[in-house]
Each structure stands twice: as C-alpha cells, then as structure tokens.
Amino acid sequence: MNPIQTLIKELADVHGRRRESILPILQGVVEQEKYLSEDSMVEIAREIDIPASDVYGTATFYSFLEAKKMGKYVIRVCKTITCSMKGKNQVLLTIQEMLKIKLGDTTPDKRFTILETNCLGWCHKAPAMLINDEVYTELTPEKVREILSSYMKKNGQI
Amino acid sequence: MSKKVNLIINGLPVEVQHGTTILDAAKELGITIPTLCFHKDLCVAGNCRVCVVEVAGQRRLSAACATPCDEGMEILTNSLKVRSSRKHIIELLLSEHNADCTKCYRNGNCELQEISSEYKIMTQDFIELVPFKHYSIDAYSPSIMKDDSKCIRCQRCVRTCSELQGVNALTVAHKGDKMKITTFFEKSMRDVVCTNCGQCVNHCPTGALVEKNYIEDVWDAIANPKKHVVVQTAPAVRVGLGEELGFPPGSRVTGKLVAALKRLGFDSVLDTDFSADLTIVEEGTELLTRLKKALVDKDDTVKLPMATSCSPGWIKYIEHMYPEYLGHLSTCKSPQQMFGALVKTYYAKARNLDPADIVSVSIMPCTAKKFEAWRPEMHDSGYRDVDYVLTTRELAILIKQAGLDFDKLEEARYDRLMGDSTGAGVIFGATGGVMEAALRTAYEIVTGREVPFKNLDIMPVRGMEGIREAVIKIENPVKEWAFLDGVELKCAVAHGLVNAKKVMDAVKSGKADYHFIEFMACPGGCLGGGGQPIPTNPEIRQKRMNAIYAEDKSMKVRKSHENPEIIKLYKDFLKEPLGEKSHQLLHTKYTKRDRF
Structure with missing residues (x-):
C-alpha cells in the first residue's frame, strides 16, 4: 500500500465506510495533502465502495476541498462584499506582486497558492485572509508584505 | 388500505x-x-x-x-401568478441555455424548445450567461456527445445513470452558478465508467446529451458508386421506428422499414435477426458444452452461470464492475458483430465482392453498439466488421431527409443471404427474448422435442419485472445429452443495469445457483434502448414489447436452428457450431477495465 492508501484506510477505520463518511475522509486527506488528487479520490471510492463520480461531486461542492495541487501555504483572500469594500483588491494585488503569480496559481517552488474564498466571518475586521488555518485581519498592503515576508523567511527564503 | x-x-x-x-x-x-x-x-x-x-x-x-x-x-x-412565474422560470432556464436551436441535433424534438414555444418566449429579459461560461463539447466517445452549453441541470441523466443503470458515470459537481453535470474529474465520457448505453441521451430533455451521429458518413457511402453498402436492422428497430415517423407507439413497421432502406439506396437490406438466430445456435451450443464439461467431465474451471453477451452496454458494465467474472460471459459476439464479420467474409464470397468495397451499416436501437463496432477486437473479417452504426432515431432522419412518405411505402421483404429470420430472432429485442430463443433451441437439441410451453411462448421469462427466474426440467433427453436427464435448468433474466447489479451480487455471494442468465443493459431490453425514439417511458416500452411478441407470433419459423439460411450457412461455410470458423469470426474476448 502506498502512503495515500494507508492514510485513507486509517481515515475510513476512524470515520466508517458509509456514504456520510465521505466528507470527514476528504477533510482528513486535505489536512495531510493540502489537496485531493485523482488517485486519492479513486482510493476513497474504492475504500468505501461508492462511485468515484460521487466522491468528485462531493469534493467539488465544498470549499476548502481543492482538487488541484496546492502549495505548502494556501492563501485564501476573502472575496465577499465587506472585504471588497475595505480594500481586498489591494491586498490581492500585493500578494500577487510579491509571489509573482496570479490568483489561482501556485508558485513554481510549490510553496504558495493564492485563492479567493467566500466570507470568513471577519467582516468587522475586514479585509481578511487565511494562510492555511491562520487568519489575518484588518489587512493593508504593508501588513500583507510583513506577513508574507515572515512566511517566506520561515523557509529560509527572502 | x-x-x-x-x-x-x-x-x-x-x-x-x-x-x-x-x-x-x-x-x-x-x-x-x-x-x-x-x-x-x-x-x-x-x-x-x-x-x-x-x-x-x-x-x-x-x-x-x-x-x-x-x-x-x-x-x-x-392563474396569472402561475403563468408569470412559469414564464420567468423558462426565461431563466433559457438564459443559461445555448438556444441556438437551428443548429441543434435535437431541433424539433426538444422539451425545452417545445415549452418555450408553448409559452411564446419571444424576448430576452435576462442576461444570456452562455457566452461567459467557456463551454467545450465532449465528442471523444464513439457513442455519446455531451454539450454542457445546452444543459439545464435538470439531472435526469444523473438520475438515469444511477437509478436505472447503477453506473454513476455522471454526477453533479461544483455549486451555485458553477454547478454542472459531469464525470469523475470532468474526464471525457470515453474515459470513465460510462457503458455507452445511451439511456442518458434518451432521458435528456434538450440537446446536452446526444448520440454521436454518422448520418453524413452513411450518405457518403451510399453515394459512392464503388461501394456496396449493406445494411442490417436490429429486431427492436422495427417496433420503434414508426414513432419517429408519425405512427403510434407499438406499430410494427418491418415491411415499410425494409422498403425505406431500399429507397434510400442501400445495395442490400438484411436482417440482424438472421445473426440473432446464429447467436442462438452458437450460444446455445456453448451453454450445453459448458454444462457437459461441468456435469460429465467434472471440469471445475468451467464458468457457470453463463451470461449472455448480446448487449454491449452490459458487456462494458461487467468489464468495469465485475472484471473477475468475464469468464462467465458467453464468448459469442453480439448479433451485430456476428453479422459484420460474416458480411465481409461469407457474404462477400457468395456475392463475389471484394470485402474492401463493402460498407457495412447497422441500424440499432442502441448507442453502445457504436462503441462495440469501434472496439479494436471487432476486425475479425480483416476489416472493420461494422463500419457505421445508426440509431433508430438517425434512420428516421435519413428517411425524412430523403423525402420518403413512410406511411405510403409499399411493404418490402429483406433481401436474401442473411436476410431470413425466425420469431426467435425478433424477440431478441425484448427483455427475456434471448433467453426464450435460446431455450427453444437448446431444449430441442437436448430432448428432440419442442419446449413444453403452449405455442412455444415461454411466459415465465417474459414481462417487465426487473429480474425474472425460470426453471426448466429436462426429461427424457436424447442419448447424446442423457447426462442432463432430470436436471433443472435454472435461468434468470435481468434488464436495466441496476438489476444486473443485483443478480451479479447474488452470483458473487453464492446465493444464486443459475446456469444461464440473460442480461440487457436497458430497461425493457433493446426495445427500450438508448437509441430508440424519444420519449421512451414505461407505457411505450410495454407497447413496443407487445409488438415484438406479435411479430414473433406472425413468423412462420420460430426457432433459430430451423432458419433455412442458418442451416445453409453451416453447410456451406461454418461447418459446425463452435467450429474453427466460428471461433475465428463469431467469438470474442473481453477486456478488464477500471471500476473507478
């Protein structure tokens, strides 16, 4: 068994092998892998004996279950109205400028991915973004530069 | 209560x-x-x-x-409120639909078009969304084309694929305005578990799912004077075609169908029923051989129950879902492919034609037949055995394009050499028909007597019940088959792949001890095939079924092994069932495929 198969088997042992087990298993895989590959979805389908198309349908319905390869740090900028009004575009432009990639892309070194997300529930401290599970609020271009620089340094890169 | x-x-x-x-x-x-x-x-x-x-x-x-x-x-x-809401709803659906009706394959038979015409939707009050969505057409499957720009997300296809067929090739993915009907990882229909049965096509209200049509290819072949174009017609076409041409469901239009094909310019109009009879002789012999090996030779490698192999949707299904059971499939090709292999060998020789100049066309109630003809293993004649497969619907288009007044056509007969058939051949078009035809022949081979049913009608295998069982006790067999004396031949019939799944699961778990199982991918068998006229629903299927059995009753010969052309074929060409020539031309092998 390859590591993905082992992971999915362990997740199924914990969450069960019923239809309703799809979601926690998908989340478990994303937690480890950052995204759901074709192989892992096939493996989930096999493990709990449901059609692969159903796994795909479920995964694509939910946010935060990406089906595309993601970088180590997934940046999600809130795209909803309050954040938009409070300068989300400047935030996004700053990130894109720093990482030299466009929204939806991953840096060639596979470390950062930029995405947009629906409301994070931080409207009172808009604009907001997530980097993996960490939330950053009341963003300004300066603040964003600071935050991103610290992430870049974390990996010994300026 | x-x-x-x-x-x-x-x-x-x-x-x-x-x-x-x-x-x-x-x-x-x-x-x-x-x-x-x-x-x-x-x-x-x-x-x-x-x-x-x-x-x-x-x-x-x-x-x-x-x-x-x-x-x-x-x-x-x-009420006014209902009318205005309904009108808005239709307008909203249209705003998401590529309403380029004149260029649509379903133009003239589209439920959305019909309803918009009824409600006279003449204006466009909502922003047209199609141009923003960058749709592409999936035309890679040899059977089915999928055009998301025409999809209204009613999910009939998704429900069909899962409820009727248990295949789940199609699913709903994404959400909100991005929601779409797609396959696993949005692959082409060609690359997923799709069985090509075409039930989604038959259930689609718009032109989002249609058959891959080969209408122009066939016209080109007919127009080419160097080509000898042979056409075969499947049993279920003769009870479905009428619906496309103004006849009520259940009309038997065999004679007019033949006449129309002749008028279209086919050089020879022949009958798949002939090769259905041939299938029975081969498959019946194969079943008896397997029984003999299992019961007399105690050969435990023999795979029983034996499953029929006529339905290409079922074949692709078992290849995906139960690949470990492929040995249970009869090795017989389907009647279409047997016919194809013979046209470019036996028929070519008898008619003194170069097989390279023969174009072999088949009219089928089926979209999976298009894929079947396309399979790489279906070239045993040295050429592609069947060149083009048209559905019943495509044939109706040819007839309309040719300007034929179908109603007024004088009934004609199939040409000879591979045009003669029996009642056993025609009932292939209904669920249970292959079983019934096989029993009529096998029972007689074994006992020397006709099956013990009034008028040869084996009622227990007929009907619309999803899974049916029958037991036939063999008594006083002829000497050669003496070992079958007292054996109860257990048969089952399943139609609709969701029922096939139930039977296969029973076989897998050891709960079923059948000897012989007929599987048909489509509900009702071929008469409810994915290539049949739209709409197809339970009442229409029943009417087509009644017509099939009426057709059987009207035939002079009703047992496959008594078909004079089959007897001649064995005498002149094949020599014996399961013989060397048969193995080369009429039998095939199957491919394991991924289930996911």
Missing part, C-alpha cells in the same frame, strides 16, 4: 389516491402541467420548477411534480 383525498383543481373537484402528486391529479382532469426535470422512469427531483402551481392559502408556489395532494386542497394551475 388506500385512503382517498378530495381536492379542487382549477375549480374542478377530483378524488385521488392518497399520495398522488398534483401533477397526476391534474392529468386525471385532463389538465397538463408542463414539466422538464420530471420523467416517469425516475425519482422526483423538483428542481426545474416549470411545473409550479398555486395552492390556496400558501404564499409560495409549489412544484406539482413533487407535491402530494392533501384533503381539501385548492389548486390553480393557470
């Missing part, structure tokens, strides 16, 4: 069974409520909303297809 409820629809009182939907109650009063996502074959979805009606006392409109009647309900199906 069935409770009745009374309600009033448009001022008219009506009493219906408890649980009846408003849609059906209105129908009893002769009131039609328009529908789109609703289909009699499928569970209620209630997502398109065109069937909305006003229920007194409720502010919101209700979907008539999804709302059961209650005692004392007062319903308006055509």
Whole structure:
C-alpha cells in the first residue's frame, strides 16, 4: 500500500465506510495533502465502495476541498462584499506582486497558492485572509508584505 | 388500505389516491402541467420548477411534480401568478441555455424548445450567461456527445445513470452558478465508467446529451458508386421506428422499414435477426458444452452461470464492475458483430465482392453498439466488421431527409443471404427474448422435442419485472445429452443495469445457483434502448414489447436452428457450431477495465 492508501484506510477505520463518511475522509486527506488528487479520490471510492463520480461531486461542492495541487501555504483572500469594500483588491494585488503569480496559481517552488474564498466571518475586521488555518485581519498592503515576508523567511527564503 | 383525498383543481373537484402528486391529479382532469426535470422512469427531483402551481392559502408556489395532494386542497394551475412565474422560470432556464436551436441535433424534438414555444418566449429579459461560461463539447466517445452549453441541470441523466443503470458515470459537481453535470474529474465520457448505453441521451430533455451521429458518413457511402453498402436492422428497430415517423407507439413497421432502406439506396437490406438466430445456435451450443464439461467431465474451471453477451452496454458494465467474472460471459459476439464479420467474409464470397468495397451499416436501437463496432477486437473479417452504426432515431432522419412518405411505402421483404429470420430472432429485442430463443433451441437439441410451453411462448421469462427466474426440467433427453436427464435448468433474466447489479451480487455471494442468465443493459431490453425514439417511458416500452411478441407470433419459423439460411450457412461455410470458423469470426474476448 502506498502512503495515500494507508492514510485513507486509517481515515475510513476512524470515520466508517458509509456514504456520510465521505466528507470527514476528504477533510482528513486535505489536512495531510493540502489537496485531493485523482488517485486519492479513486482510493476513497474504492475504500468505501461508492462511485468515484460521487466522491468528485462531493469534493467539488465544498470549499476548502481543492482538487488541484496546492502549495505548502494556501492563501485564501476573502472575496465577499465587506472585504471588497475595505480594500481586498489591494491586498490581492500585493500578494500577487510579491509571489509573482496570479490568483489561482501556485508558485513554481510549490510553496504558495493564492485563492479567493467566500466570507470568513471577519467582516468587522475586514479585509481578511487565511494562510492555511491562520487568519489575518484588518489587512493593508504593508501588513500583507510583513506577513508574507515572515512566511517566506520561515523557509529560509527572502 | 388506500385512503382517498378530495381536492379542487382549477375549480374542478377530483378524488385521488392518497399520495398522488398534483401533477397526476391534474392529468386525471385532463389538465397538463408542463414539466422538464420530471420523467416517469425516475425519482422526483423538483428542481426545474416549470411545473409550479398555486395552492390556496400558501404564499409560495409549489412544484406539482413533487407535491402530494392533501384533503381539501385548492389548486390553480393557470392563474396569472402561475403563468408569470412559469414564464420567468423558462426565461431563466433559457438564459443559461445555448438556444441556438437551428443548429441543434435535437431541433424539433426538444422539451425545452417545445415549452418555450408553448409559452411564446419571444424576448430576452435576462442576461444570456452562455457566452461567459467557456463551454467545450465532449465528442471523444464513439457513442455519446455531451454539450454542457445546452444543459439545464435538470439531472435526469444523473438520475438515469444511477437509478436505472447503477453506473454513476455522471454526477453533479461544483455549486451555485458553477454547478454542472459531469464525470469523475470532468474526464471525457470515453474515459470513465460510462457503458455507452445511451439511456442518458434518451432521458435528456434538450440537446446536452446526444448520440454521436454518422448520418453524413452513411450518405457518403451510399453515394459512392464503388461501394456496396449493406445494411442490417436490429429486431427492436422495427417496433420503434414508426414513432419517429408519425405512427403510434407499438406499430410494427418491418415491411415499410425494409422498403425505406431500399429507397434510400442501400445495395442490400438484411436482417440482424438472421445473426440473432446464429447467436442462438452458437450460444446455445456453448451453454450445453459448458454444462457437459461441468456435469460429465467434472471440469471445475468451467464458468457457470453463463451470461449472455448480446448487449454491449452490459458487456462494458461487467468489464468495469465485475472484471473477475468475464469468464462467465458467453464468448459469442453480439448479433451485430456476428453479422459484420460474416458480411465481409461469407457474404462477400457468395456475392463475389471484394470485402474492401463493402460498407457495412447497422441500424440499432442502441448507442453502445457504436462503441462495440469501434472496439479494436471487432476486425475479425480483416476489416472493420461494422463500419457505421445508426440509431433508430438517425434512420428516421435519413428517411425524412430523403423525402420518403413512410406511411405510403409499399411493404418490402429483406433481401436474401442473411436476410431470413425466425420469431426467435425478433424477440431478441425484448427483455427475456434471448433467453426464450435460446431455450427453444437448446431444449430441442437436448430432448428432440419442442419446449413444453403452449405455442412455444415461454411466459415465465417474459414481462417487465426487473429480474425474472425460470426453471426448466429436462426429461427424457436424447442419448447424446442423457447426462442432463432430470436436471433443472435454472435461468434468470435481468434488464436495466441496476438489476444486473443485483443478480451479479447474488452470483458473487453464492446465493444464486443459475446456469444461464440473460442480461440487457436497458430497461425493457433493446426495445427500450438508448437509441430508440424519444420519449421512451414505461407505457411505450410495454407497447413496443407487445409488438415484438406479435411479430414473433406472425413468423412462420420460430426457432433459430430451423432458419433455412442458418442451416445453409453451416453447410456451406461454418461447418459446425463452435467450429474453427466460428471461433475465428463469431467469438470474442473481453477486456478488464477500471471500476473507478
């Protein structure tokens, strides 16, 4: 068994092998892998004996279950109205400028991915973004530069 | 105990069974409520909303297809509020639909087109969304084309693929405005578990799912004077074609069908029923050989139950879902492919034709046959055995294009050499038919007597029940088959892949001890095939089935092994069933495929 198969088997042992087990298993895989590959979805389908198309349908319905390869740090900028009004575009432009990639892309070194997300529930401290599970609020271009620089340094890169 | 409820629809009182939907109650009063996502074959979805009606006392409109009647309900199906909402709903659907009707394959037989025409949608009040969506067409499958720009997301295809067929090749993915009907990882229909059965095509209300058509290719072949174009027609086509050409469901149009094909310019009009008879002789012999090996030689490598192999949708299904059971499939090719292999060998020789100059066309009630003809292993004649497969619907298009007045055509007979058939061949078109035809022949080979059923009608294997079983006891067999004396031959019939799954699971778990199982991918068998006229629903299938059995009854010869052309074929060419030539031309092998 390859590591993905082992992971999915362990997740199924914990969450069960019923239809309703799809979601926690998908989340478990994303937690480890950052995204759901074709192989892992096939493996989930096999493990709990449901059609692969159903796994795909479920995964694509939910946010935060990406089906595309993601970088180590997934940046999600809130795209909803309050954040938009409070300068989300400047935030996004700053990130894109720093990482030299466009929204939806991953840096060639596979470390950062930029995405947009629906409301994070931080409207009172808009604009907001997530980097993996960490939330950053009341963003300004300066603040964003600071935050991103610290992430870049974390990996010994300026 | 069935409770009745009374309600009033448009001022008219009506009493219906408890649980009846408003849609059906209105129908009893002769009131039609328009529908789109609703289909009699499928569970209620209630997502398109065109069937909305006003229920007194409720502010919101209700979907008539999804709302059961209650005692004392007062319903308006055509109030101002209903009309304007319904019109808006249709307009909204159209705003997401590529309404380039004149260039659509379903132009003239599209439920969305019909309903917009009924409601005279002449303006465009909503922003057209199609141009923003960058749709592409999936045309890689040899059987089915999928064009998302025409999809209205009613999910009939998804329900068909899962409820009727248990295949789940199609699914709903993404959400909101990005929601779409797609396959696993949005792959081409060619690269997923799709069995090509075409039930999704038959259930699609618009042109989002259509068959890959080969109409122009066939016209080109006919127009080419160097080519000898041979056409074969499947059993179920003769009881379906009429519906496309103004006849009521269940009309038998065999003679007119032959006449039309001749008028279209085919050089020889032949019958798949002939090779259906041939299939019976080969497959019946194969079954008896397997039984002999199992019972006499005690050969434990023999795979029983033996499963039929005529339905290409079923074949692809078992290749994907139960690849470990491929040894249970009869090695016989389907009648279409047997016919194809013989046309470019036996027929070519007898007619003194170069097989390279023969174009072999088949008219099938089926989209999976297009894939079957395309399979790399189907070249045993040294050429592609069947060049083009047209559905019943495509043939109707050819006939209309040629300007034939189908109704007035004088009935004609199939040409000879591979045009003669029996009642056993024609019942291949109905679920249970292959089983019945096989039993008529096998029983007679073993006992020397006709099957012990009145008029050769083996009623236990007939009908629309999803899974049917029959047991036939063999008594006083002829010397050669003496070992079968007293053996109870256990048979099962399954149609619709969801039923095939049930039977296969029973076989897998050891709960079923059948000897022989007939599987048909489509509900009702070929007569309900994915290439048959749209609409197809339970009533229409029943009518086509009645027509098939009436056709059988009208045939002089009703047992495959008595078909004079089959006897001649063995004498002149094949020599014996399961002989060397048969193995080379009429039998095939199967491919393991991924289930996911």
